[in-house]
Amino acid sequence: MRKAAAVVSATLVALVLVAFATPVLATGKTHDLSGTIVSVDADGKKLTFKDDTGASMTVPVLEKAVPILKSLKAGQKVVLTCQDNEKGDHEGVSAIRVEEGGKS
Numbered sequence: 001m002r003k004a005a006a007v008v009s010a011t012l013v014a015l016v017l018v019a020f021a022t023p024v025l026a027t028g029k030t031h032d033l034s035g036t037i038v039s040v041d042a043d044g045k046k047l048t049f050k051d052d053t054g055a056s057m058t059v060p061v062l063e064k065a066v067p068i069l070k071s072l073k074a075g076q077k078v079v080l081t082c083q084d085n086e087k088g089d090h091e092g093v094s095a096i097r098v099e100e101g102g103k104s
Contacts, residue, residue: 028085030094037076042069047093049080060092068096 035051045066048058061069062083072078081095 028083028091029088030081030083033080033082034099035078035080037072037074037078039074040069040072042066045069047072047096049078059090061096062092062094065093065096072096072098 033049033051035049038048038050038056040047045061045063046058047061047069048056050056059080059082065081077099079097079099080093081097083091083094085091
């Protein structure tokens with residue numbers, strides 16, 4: 001009986017560990033981009049920014065970063081944390097940090 005209880009306990013612990021690890025593994029990698037806000041579309045959950053090389057791009061904003069969109073203004077310097085899938089394809093911006101000084 002003790003063996004069965006130990007096996008059941010070990011199985012439950014393994015399931016809990018897998019449940020916590022799966023979202024972390026499924027999110028892929030992140031990378032940061034520095035740049036300047038050009039425009040914000042809070043309703044469309046997108047923002048356009050110009051990176052440090054001068055390239056301008058419009059990117060989707062993921063749900064966890066949407067709340068900050070309404071406070072962003074054109075000209076603010078930001079660091080965007082971009083979420084990539086397992087293949088390395090860009091999925092969207094998962095975090096936005098306004099840099100010190102904020103305006104260019």
